[in-house]
Amino acid sequence: MIEVIRHGIYTSIQDMGRFNYESYGVPLSGALDQQSFRMANRILNNNPKAAVIEITIKGPKIRFHQKTFITLTGAKIEAKINGLKINNYIPIEVLEGDILEMGNTKNGCRTYLGVAGGIKTEKVMGSRSQFHGLTREDRICKKMLLPIGKSNFVPLKGARISLPIQDYSKKEIEVYPGPEFDQLTQVQKKNLLNSSFSLSNLNNRMAFRLKEKLKNELPQIWTAPVIPGTMQCTPEGSLIILMRDAQVTGGYPRILQLNNKGINFLSQKKTEDKLYFKLLSRIE
Numbered sequence: 001m002i003e004v005i006r007h008g009i010y011t012s013i014q015d016m017g018r019f020n021y022e023s024y025g026v027p028l029s030g031a032l033d034q035q036s037f038r039m040a041n042r043i044l045n046n047n048p049k050a051a052v053i054e055i056t057i058k059g060p061k062i063r064f065h066q067k068t069f070i071t072l073t074g075a076k077i078e079a080k081i082n083g084l085k086i087n088n089y090i091p092i093e094v095l096e097g098d099i100l101e102m103g104n105t106k107n108g109c110r111t112y113l114g115v116a117g118g119i120k121t122e123k124v125m126g127s128r129s130q131f132h133g134l135t136r137e138d139r140i141c142k143k144m145l146l147p148i149g150k151s152n153f154v155p156l157k158g159a160r161i162s163l164p165i166q167d168y169s170k171k172e173i174e175v176y177p178g179p180e181f182d183q184l185t186q187v188q189k190k191n192l193l194n195s196s197f198s199l200s201n202l203n204n205r206m207a208f209r210l211k212e213k214l215k216n217e218l219p220q221i222w223t224a225p226v227i228p229g230t231m232q233c234t235p236e237g238s239l240i241i242l243m244r245d246a247q248v249t250g251g252y253p254r255i256l257q258l259n260n261k262g263i264n265f266l267s268q269k270k271t272e273d274k275l276y277f278k279l280l281s282r283i284e
Contacts, residue, residue, distance in 0.1 A: 050118025059102025075108025
């Protein structure tokens with residue numbers, strides 16, 4: 001069992017998400033940075049779908065009520081167990097009564113706390129991912145008790161896990177043309193693909209809005225399907241990139257589409273961070 005002493009800015013339980021409910025208007029949800037999520041479970045030899053704790057910008061303070069192993073992945077974060085600093089991407093043993101206190105993220109926006117056996121809160125529609133209006137809470141709260149699963153995990157001495165290098169300082173995001181991309185003028189395409197953009201403070205698990213606008217002369221579309229990673233352009237030219245808690249339909253032109261790699265990368269960006277888009281062909 002894990003006890004939440006302090007919840008941080010926005011800390012939630014996430015797994016791979018809930019699938020096959022889009023026709024009912026239920027978003028996919030799940031960890032924003034799926035790569036870091038998978039790494040946490042891989043390090044602890046968990047089920048790949050095991051739920052973890054997603055930490056945004058500033059972490060929680062928690063007490064462990066049983067012996068287990070944990071790991072931190074994603075953005076590097078100030079973290080201490082009983083006052084002693086710990087690092088990312090390694091299995092760490094915690095004992096009953098140990099207190100893990102986390103501060104601010106450093107080189108990214110989101111850190112993932114994996115626990116051996118996974119977080120075992122209630123499943124809703126096949127997922128433990130917290131979402132407003134669907135699960136009891138949309139994030140973890142002070143004094144909340146989180147059950148954890150059973151695990152026989154023991155780190156092997158000298159064992160190494162090959163992990164891809166995470167460089168969140170990069171600004172380039174690979175994108176594909178969206179369904180309405182070809183309706184853009186050549187000037188609009190040039191401005192979209194040759195300009196630098198920055199994240200506004202209007203960003204959350206549902207969508208990220210960019211500060212800069214694109215002159216929009218596109219006609220409105222009928223309500224159409226959208227998925228995480230869809231970039232929409234509003235009538236006034238605002239650019240909105242949908243994330244994993246986004247709605248399943250939308251009425252704005254869909255001009256670009258990020259893949260999972262792009263969503264993972266974008267989820268680690270903070271307000272005012274710069275980025276630009278590299279267009280891939282539809283067959284890449």
